[in-house]
Amino acid sequence: MDNSRLQGIRTLISAEGIDSLLVSEQENRRYLSGFRGSSGWLFISQKQALLTTDFRYTEQARQESQGFEIMQTNGETAIWFTKLIQTHGWHKLGFEAQYIPFATYQQLSKIIEAEHLDLELIPCYRMVEKLRCIKDATELNIITKAVQLTDAAFTKFLSTIRPGITEKEIAWEVEGFLRKNGAEATAFDIIVATGPNTALPHAIPGERRLQQGEPILIDMGAKIDGYCSDFTRTVCIGKADKTLQEIYSIVLEAQQAAIEGIKSGMNGAEADTLARNIIEAAGYGNNFGHGLGHGIGLAIHEAPFLSRLSSDILSDSMVFSIEPGIYIQGYGGVRIEDTVRLENGSVKILTKSAKSLSF
């Protein structure tokens, strides 16, 4: 695995005043070790890098996580955890507080007490995430590929939609296109919503059939080598009514303002405000109930977050979505989303698809 990542986390481990870090979150684990299995813990100290996993994954771990010592966990946690801690002589073990369940914390605490281990468990926050949010050249390259694939899938979408086709049928066509053209998976369940269903920001594709003159929204992402893209367009076959035209142009204007206004050094709340101000000024403030965007990488939602309460500082080489929306219950909604990155202080749009209500 990329050794600079291990160096990076070791610097943060020092700064945190711990002597070892337990990494349990799946994407954090993969980022540091390359291990793609769904179960396992990393233990990282200044000198050691260890991956513990069970029988199902030890062979895979050996193949994927070179540079990591692989330990197969057998039977009771009390036994192997105690041995592990005693062998390495750790005294301050950090853990990912946002991901370790309360019950696991309790279990480890009980083992520490019962086995008289001289070990303190220290809750840590967003350590690997701090590294992950800055993308290196290889990561940017893969994400760009994933974005290009969603652009191509949007062309496929446009050639697929016609009055009478169901949301599910469209979603399946687009998914097939993504999978046959290089995506190992979709980044999340594809959203295809038509008519009033477009008022649900996270609609599930159903049996509803597309009609002329109503909005149809697609929100999709491709996953390539573990990395995601995120993409939304809202379009209309035939003539859109006045409301749809109006909210479309407001959302587009809000997105454009964010694209032009977001600069490195801003925080997530300031970025969010750029778009929100425009939507509020147009009288639709209550209809834009989610954040402006989120970081994109190994996870589809990761740091930095662009929202009203976010203090995340935006900086060069971050990749995130810009996706304002207006949703009117019972009528429908519009969302427009690009995947972008920050470069030389400004936004560079990775998504190339045109933004137009009618095609």
Next chain:
Amino acid sequence: MDNSRLQGIRTLISAEGIDSLLVSEQENRRYLSGFRGSSGWLFISQKQALLTTDFRYTEQARQESQGFEIMQTNGETAIWFTKLIQTHGWHKLGFEAQYIPFATYQQLSKIIEAEHLDLELIPCYRMVEKLRCIKDATELNIITKAVQLTDAAFTKFLSTIRPGITEKEIAWEVEGFLRKNGAEATAFDIIVATGPNTALPHAIPGERRLQQGEPILIDMGAKIDGYCSDFTRTVCIGKADKTLQEIYSIVLEAQQAAIEGIKSGMNGAEADTLARNIIEAAGYGNNFGHGLGHGIGLAIHEAPFLSRLSSDILSDSMVFSIEPGIYIQGYGGVRIEDTVRLENGSVKILTKSAKSLSF
């Protein structure tokens, strides 16, 4: 939503000595409320049933969770959580200790202290899971449909495999079949492994091409109306060598012993032993490193667990997998898996596909 489920959880809430329960785990939330969104908390007491979620999901929640009061969470948790607790006058709030992250527990604890709430947080274990593991007639009906679909997909698999085809190509053909024939999704990422890759119990389909005379393993599941099936077969095109024939017949014998021997009232470890004894007696004990099976329902892995350390008691109307395996590193492996249910004390096999190394 099914009111008997709410009654069931209220009985458990009483027994636990709490006055309210916070349900955060996704499938538990869906089981009790019908809500399919990816974010939200249920608060359930003897009289109230409340679903809190954010803007993205409130409209969906209203449609899906009738009988639940829907509360849209805005802004800081400290504000809405405090108001919620004060309004309802709860004093002992149970939470799902296996799913609530340590950081969330800490956050709620800090709010309780800062706001001087007269509220105790009580860690609870497997409350909704206790209800979920007993399937009612409707659930059994849906799961049976999902199992029938994987049987049909296995026929598709057999007509697809040929020397030279890659694991990825096969996986995509099978997934397409599942999705076009009624599955809303696959129950998990399909495993297709060929040759030595079959030694990895959770292999990821890759570019390797199938050859004559080597094992090919498919592990797949369909999801219908939220419910999963789970299915594995190992087959061989052309003549299998002696080792493959030997381990196949041992695994088959072990599975048959479990199917015949598992009875309601046994615990998960006793069930596991039925198959493990046979594999151990044949000298392959160290090559069967995972448990014999797991419950199947809204989650692909849920209670009851059939494994060496499981004290789960098996009972009628439970649905689970029986899936012994033997894995030899560098050579390959065999796993055979059916989805079964317990009925009148004995195993009834839902999976109908033939078990044969050669087709």
